[in-house]
Amino acid sequence: MAAQIYSGEKYASRRREISANLAKRPEFHDSKPLPFMTREEKILESSRKLTLISKHMNEIIDPSDKRELYHLNCEVLGIEGNPMALHGDMFIPALTAQASDEQQEKWLSRALRREIIGTYAQTELGHGTNLRKLETIATYDVDTQEFVLHTPQITALKWWPGNLGKSSNYAVVVALMIIKGKNYGPQTFMVPLRDEKTHQPLKGITIGDIGPKLAYNIVDNGFLGFDHYRIPRTNLLMRHTRVEPDGTFVKPPHAKINYSAMVHVRSYMITGQAIMLAYALTIATRYSSVRRQGQIDTTQPEVKVLEYQTQQHRLFPSIARAYAFVFAGAETVRLYERVLQEVETGNVSLMADLHALTSGLKSVVTHQTAQGIEQARMACGGHGYSQASYISEIFGVAVGGCTYEGENLVMLQQLARYLVKSAGLVQAGQSSKLGPLVAYLGAKSDSTSLIDRTPTPGFAEYVKTFQHIARKQTLKAAQKLFGFMEKGDTREVAWNKSTVELNRASRLHTRLYIVEAFVRRVEEVADPRLKEVLTDLLRLHVNYELLDVAAYALEDGFLSSSQLDYIREQLYFYLAKIRPNAVSLVDSWEFSDRELRSVLGRRDGNVYENLFAWAKASPLNKTDVLPSVDKYLKPLMESARASKL
Amino acid sequence: MAAQIYSGEKYASRRREISANLAKRPEFHDSKPLPFMTREEKILESSRKLTLISKHMNEIIDPSDKRELYHLNCEVLGIEGNPMALHGDMFIPALTAQASDEQQEKWLSRALRREIIGTYAQTELGHGTNLRKLETIATYDVDTQEFVLHTPQITALKWWPGNLGKSSNYAVVVALMIIKGKNYGPQTFMVPLRDEKTHQPLKGITIGDIGPKLAYNIVDNGFLGFDHYRIPRTNLLMRHTRVEPDGTFVKPPHAKINYSAMVHVRSYMITGQAIMLAYALTIATRYSSVRRQGQIDTTQPEVKVLEYQTQQHRLFPSIARAYAFVFAGAETVRLYERVLQEVETGNVSLMADLHALTSGLKSVVTHQTAQGIEQARMACGGHGYSQASYISEIFGVAVGGCTYEGENLVMLQQLARYLVKSAGLVQAGQSSKLGPLVAYLGAKSDSTSLIDRTPTPGFAEYVKTFQHIARKQTLKAAQKLFGFMEKGDTREVAWNKSTVELNRASRLHTRLYIVEAFVRRVEEVADPRLKEVLTDLLRLHVNYELLDVAAYALEDGFLSSSQLDYIREQLYFYLAKIRPNAVSLVDSWEFSDRELRSVLGRRDGNVYENLFAWAKASPLNKTDVLPSVDKYLKPLMESARASKL
Structure with a gap:
């Protein structure tokens, strides 16, 4: 059945092998249950594992197989995201699709080797769905051959991009391109955000985490503002579009480039x-x-x-x-x-x-x-x-x-x-x-359904x-x-x-x-x-x-x-x-206990004793008497007793 | 409209007065947004406010009016629970309903004065819905005139009762009462859990927090186990039922005492x-x-x-x-x-x-x-x-x-x-x-609905x-x-x-x-x-x-x-x-911004600038460079750059 679920026996069996391999590598396991960690601890834990994966990946999976990598991530990193999730899922694909060969040589190779960590910054505080109304602007300065990135108002702040807040030092940024007063619509730019050595934000960059969310809290979704921040003309991603030094805009050959x-x-x-x-x-x-x-x-x-x-x-x-x-x-x-x-x-x-x-x-x-x-x-x-x-x-x-x-x-x-x-x-x-997928719309209906007309209707x-x-x-x-x-x-x-x-x-x-x-x-x-x-x-x-x-x-x-x-x-x-x-x-999906991370979902069914063990290990049980009791509840009760005397 | 919602102008207007009063008392406000706090910090914050409420409640509300108290709690403590929630909602009502006059004099008065903090412990690890199968037992020892509370197996642990884990020093505990080998079914007992002075768990008591939950994390839902833990016969709550010193059981006059x-x-x-x-x-x-x-x-x-x-x-x-x-x-x-x-x-x-x-x-x-x-x-x-x-x-x-x-x-x-x-x-x-509420079941239906038959159907x-x-x-x-x-x-x-x-x-x-x-x-x-x-x-x-x-x-x-x-x-x-x-x-519900605790739901509509302020104040932004970056991501990038050289 697993072969049905995972589209073939090959990957189904690779999943099993990867899980078995990881079972023998305790350093890849959660160092304690994720629900016991603060957000900062989870990020630290996930970063630790990313380093491990980076080092040992080739011993466990074929890194060119995306599905194997996906399964490795599910087992090791889990579902709550990780500090480099967007690097592989968005930053590298964006550079691949939109950077020119020359630009790829310069940046994509560094990204692939993880010399830099990047993300893709499109959504803004004020606009997500209606992309045509994005407000971050990139104004071309012909004299210096630079684009001036700017956040004209608070709603123009980039907001939500994953790993933008804390982890990335580069981003592919979408901004409205203005040349000689003319708006050429949203274009993508390669933008350095943080000093490669110190990781401090660069001058003209306001950047940070947008705060805790419903979930996905290992991801540092971020905000990003520009204060007349300059990048060279050649940081416009130029695979399909181009701007000449004099500001001439060369259109892409066809528009629906991102459709697929x-x-x-x-x-x-x-x-x-x-x-x-x-x-x-x-x-x-x-x-x-x-x-x-x-x-x-x-x-x-x-x-x-x-x-x-x-x-x-x-x-x-x-x-x-x-x-x-x-x-x-x-x-x-x-x-x-x-x-x-x-x-x-x-x-x-x-x-x-x-x-x-x-x-x-x-x-x-x-x-x-x-x-x-x-x-x-x-x-x-x-x-x-x-x-x-x-x-x-x-x-x-x-x-x-x-x-x-x-x-x-x-x-x-x-x-x-x-x-x-x-x-x-x-x-x-x-x-x-x-x-073909809507051809049935042109067919005539029968007058009634026949679902119950034969002993076993097809x-x-x-x-x-x-x-x-x-x-x-x-x-x-x-x-x-x-x-x-x-x-x-x-x-x-x-x-x-x-x-x-x-x-x-x-x-x-x-x-x-x-x-x-x-x-x-x-x-x-x-x-x-x-x-x-x-x-x-x-x-x-x-x-x-x-x-x-x-x-x-x-x-x-x-x-x-x-x-x-x-x-x-x-x-x-x-x-x-x-x-x-x-x-x-459900067993046919072949999730390991490590991947499920659930005391209730254990394969061996030993739910109750493990719930007890889990509870005893939870943070509040580190001490018998909580600081809140010593500081507030005990004095509250003591003063009530004293006032009665 | 508020009077419609809150069943009368009197309470609707009292709500307004209470909110206005609290607006002027900054010590009652959240010291920072709750989502920025760890569970321990939230419990500390809530305990701080409980002390304040205990001290100043009479200046703000009529404490005998449950709805006023409810509104005060909504404004000050919020929805995530508090370390004494069960004390008022379950412990005091249980003593009121089930303790004899003599027992009430001994315990209820102390509970009402907050000399002790209590909860109500019924649900167990293995049983919630099927109460008849609870497994905690209270065996009567005629010689010492004591009940021996015991947790015979792990599924018999009390599990889930609010404030049981850390805050309470007493609980009304439901256990199967056994006298001379006969099971008299679930009965309620007043049980001391922690030393009144030190708040340390008493000997024979295993107690703690059950760990983090989907929400309600200011409540310390707890577990509780007994190891042949003895309490006097007179700790059986005896308003409706009684056990004589010789072990004779006196039945309650009618069974459905808890129905209402x-x-x-x-x-x-x-x-x-x-x-x-x-x-x-x-x-x-x-x-x-x-x-x-x-x-x-x-x-x-x-x-x-x-x-x-x-x-x-x-x-x-x-x-x-x-x-x-x-x-x-x-x-x-x-x-x-x-x-x-x-x-x-x-x-x-x-x-x-x-x-x-x-x-x-x-x-x-x-x-x-x-x-x-x-x-x-x-x-x-x-x-x-x-x-x-x-x-x-x-x-x-x-x-x-x-x-x-x-x-x-x-x-x-x-x-x-x-x-x-x-x-x-x-x-x-x-x-x-x-x-009366099901009388319509006996009526005849019309043959068809008439909802569209008149210009404005009733x-x-x-x-x-x-x-x-x-x-x-x-x-x-x-x-x-x-x-x-x-x-x-x-x-x-x-x-x-x-x-x-x-x-x-x-x-x-x-x-x-x-x-x-x-x-x-x-x-x-x-x-x-x-x-x-x-x-x-x-x-x-x-x-x-x-x-x-x-x-x-x-x-x-x-x-x-x-x-x-x-x-x-x-x-x-x-x-x-x-x-x-x-x-x-929605405004007619008259929730204050403090009660809603939502940046998006602000009455003044200044959403975007306040989202930005909120994000900047969030915990991850305390430092520009996270420890996870210094410890893992920077070395990761540096080693990639070095190995290229």
């Missing part, structure tokens, strides 16, 4: 989110088969809480989603690679389809992941609330994904724009021009029902938008009056895709035992998801009341059927 | 949750009218994000819920007081009704509150993720309510038991015996539709349960196969009650302007909530497709209509 980078990041995000959901579910499912509470048969001992239908309903549909997400993620990554090849040959037709899809996936997957993690935490009862469960930290990290890399409701609108365009084609009788009937729902909502929401425009609203005003319905269409389109990706994967599985287990999980998935969106199909009679009852019965049937496989389904 | 305490706590919890939801919405709504991002009319400046329909949809239905919850909470408290009076006169008919209702309310309100707070946080975009927003802390505290005082899914089942019993009465043709039509839905699901779920039993399942097995559907019925019953409470309140409002604003909010509420559960009514044709469209149009109409009043609707 977004698709790339979002495709991988989906897999990363699936893993975090699977972390939480592994913890909760294992714990639920250890925790005993209450009786179903009063003559028998207390039952494992996983026997309760409510607990199964809380966890199993999310287990199905974690599988669905990882399958959809893998498919999207493959699709992305195919599109890249096609782009090479000049065929860009699928790119818009894929860009729209990944926008929707990013939004739906992060939202459902956060929901699933929270349910997993609550499934652990009171102990889920303890940081010993580690689920609250997993939640905090995962839920950040709802906002970064494109705020979710904005992402849904990116997909909605594509859907509206597609609905327009359908309306105009040009369905043949629809992209998944195709479910897919048709999801298609009917997504199609109906897409065409209806688009019609609503067009209706407002016909009545005289501008497109923007009409859009704003229709956004909630448009976003509903985006979600339904995305959820259809996730179901389809799951169906396609199950159809590919050869091993019969594996296929059976995954088929059960898929049956749970389609029934659970369909029940959730059934109102759209009940409304027009596509689904009947008795079909809804059928869906419910199927749902409860598969909850019970999956119960015996539940622990295996 | 649960109802009491849950009634007040609803109001507390409403306030936390309102905190988050105040922050998000204010910030959304400061934050400008994107344009709707491209010839105009960027708009406040509150102009976006998606943002309104994220926030306004939750604003309506916060009002609905506070109204439902107030009504429940009044109902509780009425029931108490009736109980005095021997009439207990309403108690079961109310107990069932508060179980459902506790579950639905905490769940929807947590959801609403998360949406409010995400509505603040990236800055919502910063602890400067404080919303993540509010979420962490509020979401604890989903688990403590009865796990939510278990709570729903308590209500479901009552609903099933009621459904049984309906089935048996004994609808006249139904309790709320009664909506209530009828919610009643139809709740009735249908209750009767159907009960039928499912009865069906399994008829086929031979035990009640417990049948229950477990039906729980998800039964819990759905409980939610629908509860949501009906919330709608009704909102309707009743609006009908009572005299002031026409106030009534108009609240009526708009209620219209938003009924349409939003009905859309959410519409599938139940579409299924059987009670609602038609065109009525669903009507509901949607009403929803979008009222989102737009409420927009101009949105800030007033």
Whole structure:
């Protein structure tokens, strides 16, 4: 099963080898539980490990394999970020994509060797989503051939970039380029921030950490302000764009140069989110088969809480989603690679389809992941609330994904724009021009669903029902938008009056895709035992998801009341059927105890004694009597006793 | 409006006076932002304030008025708990309810004077929900007339009680009482834990803090183990029960002595949750009218994000819920007081009704509150993720309510038991015996809803539709349960196969009650302007909530497709209509900046400069170069540079 999850036996087995290798290297393990450390201690601990990784990486992984590096980081550094996370994820890719060959020779090589540490600074205090309104300016001074970086007001401060606050000494900075009074829009510049020797901020640079966050607190997200800070003209990244010494601007050959980078990041995000959901579910499912509470048969001992239908309903549909997400993620990554090849040959037709899809996936997957993690935490009862469960930290990290890399409701609108365009084609009788991922919008619906008509209905009937729902909502929401425009609203005003319905269409389109990706994967599985287990999980998935969106199909009679009852019965049937496989389904993700960092999620199930050991080691128990008691509570009680005398 | 929220002008105006008084007392203010403190620092800070409150409380509030004390605590101590929270909330009430007059003279007076600090220890490491299976034992030794408290295995450790770990020197402990080999079930004992002078744990006591949690980290939730620890026989709390020196057990006169305490706590919890939801919405709504991002009319400046329909949809239905919850909470408290009076006169008919209702309310309100707070946080975009927003802390505290005082899914089942019993009465043709809160279960449904039949349909039509839905699901779920039993399942097995559907019925019953409470309140409002604003909010509420559960009514044709469209149009109409009043609707809760503790939620709207000031003051910015950089990152870069040479 691990090979299904990790797209092949090779990586699945490399993961195991890496974990086994690390198990024998105690210096790579957490020196104490992360929840016991202050932010400063966590950063110190993470920096220690970064040094170790830098030194010994080649003994453990193939550093050219990104997935191996990812797994190493999960095991050693964990999910809360690290002081050089953006160096590899953003700084080096930015230099690779945007620096000229000459610039790469100068900076990229140093970055790759870690002679310098860098990040990518785009978002500002006042602007994140609306990039066109960024306020940091880079004014060209022809006389000195320098750009003058400046932060004209407080909202123009760079704000949020990871590792900007304390760790990096360089950044690729996005600023509005002004030449001879003309605004050339946002451009990227290589900017030294700190003295390479002392690491002190350079003159003209205001820099620091933005303070504690919900999670990700090992990352020093930073602020950055410029006071007429000068950099040479040649620090403008000039792979695609250029400024001559005299200030002449040479345009890039084509504009959408960053389009594929977004698709790339979002495709991988989906897999990363699936893993975090699977972390939480592994913890909760294992714990639920250890925790005993209450009786179903009063003559028998207390039952494992996983026997309760409510607990199964809380966890199993999310287990199905974690599988669905990882399958959809893998498919999207493959699709992305195919599109890249096609782009090479000049065929860009699928790119818009894929860009729209990944926008929707990013939004739906992060939202459902956060929901699933929270349910997993609550499934652990009171102990889920303890940081010993580690689920609250997993939640905090995962839920950040709802906002970064494109705020979710904005992402849904990116997909909605594509859907509206597609609905327009359908309306105009040009369905043949629809992209492959939206071709179903041009098809005719059957008059009713057939999900309950055969003894074992095929998944195709479910897919048709999801298609009917997504199609109906897409065409209806688009019609609503067009209706407002016909009545005289501008497109923007009409859009704003229709956004909630448009976003509903985006979600339904995305959820259809996730179901389809799951169906396609199950159809590919050869091993019969594996296929059976995954088929059960898929049956749970389609029934659970369909029940959730059934109102759209009940409304027009596509689904009947008795079909809804059928869906419910199927749902409860598969909850019970999956119960015996539940622990295996989460164990198949093969997370080591070190990676999970959860006392509740231990593979050996020795939860209670380890909770006690964990608690005893926690910081407040260093002394029997806290300073707060000596200083305040004891005097409070003593004075009450004395005043009575 | 504040008088509506706080059940009368008197308390609303006292709140204002208390806030104004505290504004002039800087020693009562946070000495620095709480997110900058370690747990130990927060506990120290909170203990400092407790001493101050103890000293000056009488100058600020009427200490006999619980609501005034609550507001003082919200302003001064905040939501993260305090080292003496359980002393007032649980220890004193437990002694009041369960200690005999003689015992009260001995201990309650000392507790009230704060000569001792205590808590209430019931939950154990292995058992929370299933109290009958608690494992701590108190064995009576006739020879010495002592109870021997003992923790026979690790799962028997007391675990979770607030302030048990470090602050308290006494606890009321629940343990299974064993006399001459016979188990008399859980009883309560007054137990000294720490030396009154030194505060060191007494011999035979293992005690400590259970470690960091998702939130509430100013509370030292603790563990407690006994090693054959002896207390006098007279430490058994003997108001209702008694053990004679020879070991004779004298039973309490009636068993359900604690029933009303649960109802009491849950009634007040609803109001507390409403306030936390309102905190988050105040922050998000204010910030959304400061934050400008994107344009709707491209010839105009960027708009406040509150102009976006998606943002309104994220926030306004939750604003309506916060009002609905506070109204439902107030009504429940009044109902509780009425029931108490009736109980005095021997009439207990309403108690079961109310107990069932508060179980459902506790579950639905905490769940929807947590959801609403998360949406409010995400509505603040990236800055919502910063602890400067404080919303993540509010979420962490509020979401604890989903688990403590009865796990939510278990709570729903308590209500479901009552609903099933009621459904049984309906089935048996004994609808006249139904309790007042479930009387609608015996009524006949109309054949269709009439919500769109008149130009301005009354709320009664909506209530009828919610009643139809709740009735249908209750009767159907009960039928499912009865069906399994008829086929031979035990009640417990049948229950477990039906729980998800039964819990759905409980939610629908509860949501009906919330709608009704909102309707009743609006009908009572005299002031026409106030009534108009609240009526708009209620219209938003009924349409939003009905859309959410519409599938139940579409299924059987009670609602038609065109009525669903009507509901949607009403929803979008009222989102737009409420927009101009949105800030007033949250301002009406009258939270001071000190109480909100949020940079984003500031009343003056000076968000950006204060975010910058907050960030600069945060702990990581004490030094320009972090120890982690000096120790690890600088050497890392230096060695890379050196090895190149």
